[in-house]
């Protein structure tokens with residue numbers, strides 16, 4: 133106990149790791165929004181709040197990785213020492229306390245490893261499961277648990293039966309091997325030098341195999357009798373072969389000779405020796421094959437890596453030779469390859485990174501190329517998204533001293549950004565320099581930008597020559613157009629720079645430029661007019677449709693009115709007189725004509741109404757004349773049909789109004805709501821029906837008026 137009353141914990145490695153891991157977890161929680169006070173909790177407080185039962189490990193965490201590496205030690209210990217102590221009994225007995233301590237330490241680590249495995253989360257549909265009940269269930273039902281359990285069985289109690297000099301009772305400890313392969317696999321994926329790691333791993337496996345074989349050889353020699361023939365281990369009573377170190381080294385050497393198929397071992401003389409040798413040689417074939425295979429793989433993968441990083445020089449060389457290319461050109465090509473290799477210039481980075489997801493590729497490309505791009509003036513103030521799009525489309529290119537990147541008059545397909553080196557804009561003589569371009573400059577944009585008034589069109593306007601070795605990024609015309617279509621400001625900037633150069637060179641036809649601008653304006657106007665015309669056409673079509681529909685409505689209304697007239701005419705026989713018939717016609721047809729006129733001319737034409745009274749006869753006469761025509765005929769026919777069909781009681785005058793009411797009902801009644809009945813807002817059928825009602829109403833009113841008049845006259 134320390135002065136704070138805390139229990140002092142033994143500071144062995146795994147305990148420290150656990151504490152460190154727990155500390156990390158607490159920090160993470162703190163960062164995730166924990167209160168400041170919580171963050172400041174002391175280490176000791178944290179230690180005592182540690183809840184073992186709820187503790188879980190994320191297999192992707194560094195803690196888990198470190199723990200796996202730690203576990204390599206006890207597993208390898210058991211695999212090497214148990215057999216050594218079993219076969220070399222003197223080694224086992226001489227260092228017994230050391231072995232026993234190490235044995236039980238390794239047992240402790242095995243137990244801790246089981247506990248950690250029990251608390252290790254797993255992914256279910258991509259989500260880390262931390263529920264202890266599920267973790268426990270999963271582990272306890274796995275094969276792995278069986279292996280771990282058997283490897284930890286306390287077989288040491290068998291010492292009481294067989295004696296302490298038989299460490300073979302601990303052979304079950306070897307079953308913890310799956311953890312070793314897990315640890316090695318993890319290391320292989322994490323290491324930056326996988327080939328070195330693979331070779332080292334293979335050598336360790338072979339070492340363990342030779343070690344086992346050495347131990348078995350010594351045990352067999354002991355069984356046959358040391359020094360009984362040339363094949364077995366010499367007599368250990370001889371001082372030369374008595375020491376433990378000599379015993380082990382001799383056996384290891386003997387075994388290594390067999391497994392490396394050197395074959396310089398003494399001839400066996402007993403059957404047991406032959407059997408041992410046969411088994412060893414068979415295993416040796418496999419060992420040798422696996423050594424050769426693995427080393428071959430490593431060499432191939434190293435070459436593959438080089439081939440991916442740099443183009444295959446050998447193939448190009450063979451090609452040049454077969455086509456009898458001039459020595460001078462071959463020399464230039466050799467120099468180019470040499471420059472790439474010496475300066476580690478990777479040409480196929482897009483290909484190498486192809487297997488990564490796009491966002492990762494972008495991140496890598498941004499971190500590698502952004503420093504270069506940010507030096508380029510046009511991209512300095514650009515949005516990050518533009519740069520991100522650009523970096524993925526850049527292709528690295530390396531030019532040797534004196535080489536032309538482009539020649540005047542060539543068709544331009546790409547522009548270039550200078551990463552490193554110097555290039556000159558030169559005259560056709562190749563010597564006169566107009567300008568020198570350096571890192572962060574760009575060129576080759578004029579011929580791919582379609583600048584208005586550019587006399588050279590899509591042809592290069594100048595020769596560009598590499599002064600020394602230069603590292604460039606090329607950007608194809610298509611990629612540049614794609615990117616610039618979304619970033620017009622950058623496009624304007626590029627065009628402006630190109631225009632300046634063209635003006636300086638006298639290659640910009642300004643009139644043509646103005647004409648082109650004018651042409652563009654006219655084009656825009658034409659487009660606008662076309663759009664207006666289209667709008668007008670649509671409106672016209674709509675109007676035509678409206679006209680047609682109102683025409684139909686009118687027709688329906690007229691038909692309805694004719695029907696109404698026919699209905700009214702059916703009442704004429706009630707009065708029974710020819711004069712009344714005439715009156716009926718006057719009232720019916722003439723009156724209706726009045727209503728029609730009223731409706732047609734509108735109520736606001738009050739004067740017309742007054743005149744109508746004066747000119748009524750004449751008007752009526754006109755209408756009557758119209759009515760005498762076709763419509764009257766059809767009206768009569770219809771009247772007869774209605775009379776027969778409806779079987780009105782025409783002799784009973786009182787029934788007339790009722791019949792009219794009935795007819796109103798049949799027709800669905802006129803809409804008496806204010807503002808309704810002008811036909812515009814209602815459906816044609818309803819409209820007609822409301823018209824009927826309205827007409828009947830008016831008819832009744834006219835009748836009442838005339839009755840009133842008659843009464844007045846009689847008075």
Ligand SMILES: Nc1ncnc2c1ncn2[C@@H]1O[C@@H]2COP(=O)(O)O[C@H]2[C@H]1O
Nearest residue numbers: 544557567575576577578579592593594
């Ligand atoms: N005087 C100059 N100074 C700098 N760059 C130039 C000059 N003349 C031409 N260039 C560049 O050289 C490039 C040659 O190809 P382009 O015509 O496509 O685009 C040209 C310009 O980018």
